[in-house]
Amino acid sequence: MSEVILNDVSKIYAGGVTAVDKINLQIKDKEFMVLVGPSGCGKSTTLRMIAGLEDISAGIAKIADRVINDVPPKNRDIAMVFQNYALYPHMSVYENMAFGLKLHKISKNDIDRRVREAAEILSMQNYLDRKPKALSGGQRQRVALGRAIVRKPSVFLFDEPLSNLDAKMRVQMRTEISKLHHRLETTMIYVTHDQTEAMTLGDRICVMKDGLIQQVDSPLNIYERPANVFVAGFIGTPPMNFIRGRLCGHKESFHFISDNGIDIPLPESWNVKLSSHAEKAAVFGIRPEDIGSEHAESVPDAPSLNCQIEVIEPMGSETYIYFNLGGSACIAKVDAHRRIKVGDSLKLPLLMSKAHLFDAETEKIIL
């Protein structure tokens, strides 16, 4: 069992800056947890506290039911893959991978077996005698991975391991890490700022901002039921469209009226939840694929937006159209075969079942 539990963990730097503020997180055994957020959100700091590279200012961190606050990194039974690879430049690939094992007094035969095993998993068998400087970026990343694998730790930590690779390599390594997780069945904690990586890799995703956890959930749940405006906007490409306005009406029928006067009638099924927010400022959010899609058009009486196309981005499978909605830029994902051109006026239906409404003050989700 190697559960990782963070209880009210904080990181306060000497200058009084709070990098991580009382976060609570439970990472289950064998789970792939992704910490995601913009830079400076405290995700790396959290990971480094778990690794033992940073002191925990307050709170308790546990790995496998053991409090690790004062346990040095080497005794935490973890392995970490660094953003910069951090390979020992004076050691060969073999030595790089064997180094940690040697320090843990593992027999030579075992070391050899494990290193070769790892090399095979990563298809690096032919490079064992090379020094890191004679490897390409992707190969170096593999060595960094291999160094973690051979250790057979109870927890794997990844600190933005793919951010230095080019786009193609990144996709390839992503699948390999995913495969690795299935194969090794170990707890993995993965830090990234790239929401695609987060979505594709994580069993669960923890979205962070300003040292606080915004939401922890499975990728799909996060996508479909974001806890607040930040999560909704951070997860998903292109990002969710937000329209600021207020909630009008009462009890039976509610309308969302945007600041520039667009009126969107809201479904009756929402009425119960909206009653307490009547006449308050709110943010209406809808993902690009839920505007003007075939699915939306098939719904009768769906509310729609009138817009004038500013930019068209054909992606192949679909087309993004950019338009301005009284000051706020919006994106819609529409069928690729639709005949449109810049300057066209369109009437785009909204798929209200996928739409969200946020409290403008707290930015928390209402619905």
Add this chain to the structure above:
Amino acid sequence: MIRKKTIYENLTAWLYLLPNLSGFLLFSMIPVIFAVILSFFKWDVFNSPEFVGLQNFRNLLGWTYSDGQIIFNDPDFWKYLYNTLFLMMGIPLNMLAALCIAMLLNRKMKGISFFRTVFYLPSICAGVAVYMLWACLYNPEYGIINTVLGFVGIEGPGWLTEYEWSKPSLMLIELWAAMGGTNMLLYLAGLQGISEELYEAAEIDGASGFQKFWHITVPMLAPTNFFIFVMSVIGGFQGGFDAAFILTQGGPAGSTTTLSYYIYNHAFEWFNMGYAATISLVLFAIVMLVTIINWCFGGKNECV
């Protein structure tokens, strides 16, 4: 509340420090403290020191004002300080030359190891051989420099024998000796540590040669630079400028006499040990000031 881990960290750090620190305290710190205390005493080495308070400092730094003229209590000190500072003006040039040579020698080319050694030779041979060479070059009658100047119709000065030329002449020797010496070696060690990938990345970004130098080499060498600068300033202030004493004996008319010579004289020729300590302390204050200014403005970002 001090945490257990903090205590542990402190203990480890002190353990690493201990071997050096113990000897450092014994052989460097105590003598320095002794010297600092001594600067408030009059001590002729043989008899017990006599406390004189700030008298030494007054004698060294003080002045009186009479007949519209400032009369320094110790005019020699100011003169030698001026000489020392003048000779130290060569430091930036020396550092730049050392950096240039180091960059030239930080390449893959045939015979590079030979060139490194040859350039370092003045530091190894320092002494009579080197000064002999320069005495011959500078000779006003048949020296190479003046002979060459004679071809173009210029009558060269007596480089080492004329008051105005002696200091620049010595600075040239210093530059010649320093460009391939210790500083070059340190720069070379620093340059070799810079990853080639940084340059490659910059090249892809379209950086020119100078931009690469300015945006990669300079910041990456910042810690080395700080070290070389501080040590050069210290060396400049304490420099016996051996060259000066073999080639010019501090002359002509004291134009190449430096403070270190003055300190030596007070300490070992005139037995004014307390006064020597006072001069040292004033020197210390100047160097410390320069270092701290450099520390604060030069490279706050982790390099110092």
Add this chain to the structure above:
Amino acid sequence: MSAYKSNSLFYEILVYLMLCIIGVSTLFPLLWMLATSLQDSNADISSLKSLIPEKLHWENYNTVFAETNFLRAFMNSTFVTLSVTVGQVFTSSLAAYAFARMKFFGRDQIFLGYLGTLMIPGAVTMIPTFIILRNLDCINSYSALILPGIFSAYGTFMLRQFFLALPKDLEEAAMIDGCNSWLIYIHVILPLSRNALITLFILTFMGSWKSFMWPLIVTHSSDLYTLPIALAKFKEMFGIQWSLLMAGSFIMILPMLIIFITGQKFFTKGITLGAVKG
């Protein structure tokens, strides 16, 4: 493409030319020393005309060996210099590691103290250092020659500056791999700062090998004389015989030359290459 190539060839030649011109001037003292050391012992050396000796007087070197207790002085110098150099590189690197990479109470103050001692000229600290050694009963012994040289603020300062430039990620990786601070020092810091260590080794070696004043002050017996002291005595004896003096000086600088040549061969380009991606 071809324009670029010819351009770089031109540049290459320019560099060589520059190196050669400076190189000739820096090579000259050594050649002069060698030439003079092979002159007749009463030859006039004050003009450069007689640079090339008519006959090679190798016996000058025999005189040096015969008139100084050369072997003894050479071994003393070797022993003292090696002890000082290795000791200094070791203690300095440990202290520099603490200064560069550890957090501890009073770190910056102590470091400033290290810097401070460098700024006080040796003339005024010589007597107190001597008194301390006398109280330790070390005068006129190898410890008096070796001990004060081992603990150097210079080396600590220098290595600290180089350690600061090492990528921190590597140490963290090593920590995760199971290193304590000592193992990090051994396996990461030392191998990666090889160039700096070699540089310090070379500089300390030169300094200690050439050191004259301190050995002169603390040793009395001739079997403790280091080379510079033995040669200074030789110089007093044969001061006006330049050829002998230069023969002595040449023997003296030979080990330094060898150390430098071998030392800089171990310089490794891009030692941290491939360690981290910037």
Add this chain to the structure above:
Amino acid sequence: MFRNAKMRYKIGIILLLTAYISLGLYLVTSSSSYKAFQQRGKTDKIKLVMVVPAAQFSDKIYADTIREFEESNPDIEVEFQTVAGNYYQKLLVMIAGNISPDLMWMGQSFSEFADRGVFLDITDRIKKDPSINLDDYQQTVLSWYIRDAKIYALPFGTDIGFIVYNKDLFRKAGLPFPSDEWTFEEFLEAAKKLASAPGDGTPKSYGYQGKIDLGVFGAQIISHDGKQTILCSSPEMIKYFKTNMSMYKDWKVTPRPQENMMQGLDNYSYFAQGRTAMMQFYTWDLPFMQAKFGDMDWDIVSNPKVKQKAQWASSQAIVMSKYTRHPDEAWKLLKAFQSREFMVAMSYRGIPPNLRYAEDAVKQHTGKPEGYKKLLAMTSYLSPVPRVPHLQELMALYYNASEQIWAERTSPEEAMKKLEKEMRKRISESTVVKTGGDK
């Protein structure tokens, strides 16, 4: 494969370590201090430490004298140290470090040490000792070692400055050899004739190199009568400066003083090459001159007379430290350096101050310079370095001032007036002027 390399590496390190440790062990165990440490307490001999500067030839004479002394005094052991370079600095550190030698050599810096009470008063011992008769000594030289009627040392050699001339060049120029009675006009005449202008690519040669000593002008920087009157702005001093400046400015018979030091690397060669016909040398140069001048025909002559005859002079002595623990034994050893044998042996580089021994030295002298006996006559008109407290500091002031004059940055009158003021100030500031002996 790489394991093999590692193995070799390890073996190499072990070999080096072994070599290093065995070298260290060998050196440490064979060093005399270690032996002394082992033998500590084994001998009951009284140990005396004596320090002298290392110098060609003299080391052996000292050592011989000491060996004879040890043979005749089997209960005393002498540790004899010769210091090559920075002699006074080493001595100073030893005394400050409380391991003062029992006996030490003293030259010009005698006053500096004596004024600070470093030496033992030997007046009584001299009086009681029948083997020493103070009347035998050259009284001027002896007086330098007397402070407040107390004698602190006995000299063993007088250093004198004189002119060396190249006989061949004199012959070539058709000049008669100079005599000790020559005047400055004769000297100048000769120097002018001997100087040659540059022309055929050879460097110019000079008639004389050095300065005409200030003594012959009747000048003194500080009076020698013990009253420390500062005389540096006297008309005699001004004349000294002006004449010497004319030597290179107007008459062009000597190189400029700054150029002098360029040749300073090897004065002997400069003279031996015939680039100057006359040159100022000192008694301590004699052995070097004999070696370096080879077959050259040369001799010595006294300074030319301007106002009076005078020769620059200083002297050397062996002095007893106040801190010696065995004053009686040290006195015995000191006397060995007042013996006829020692003084005569040392006379190759300084006339014995004991006039009886000086005559012996003259009698025994053979070879170059033929005019050696002139040195004895010169001792009757010495122009000594003033023996005053803070001598070195005051002399440094004087040298600074004269440098300014030689570099023509100021006139002699002005510089000397300023110097007088500075010297006064310096003397009045020096409150701790101790004259010898007990505190």
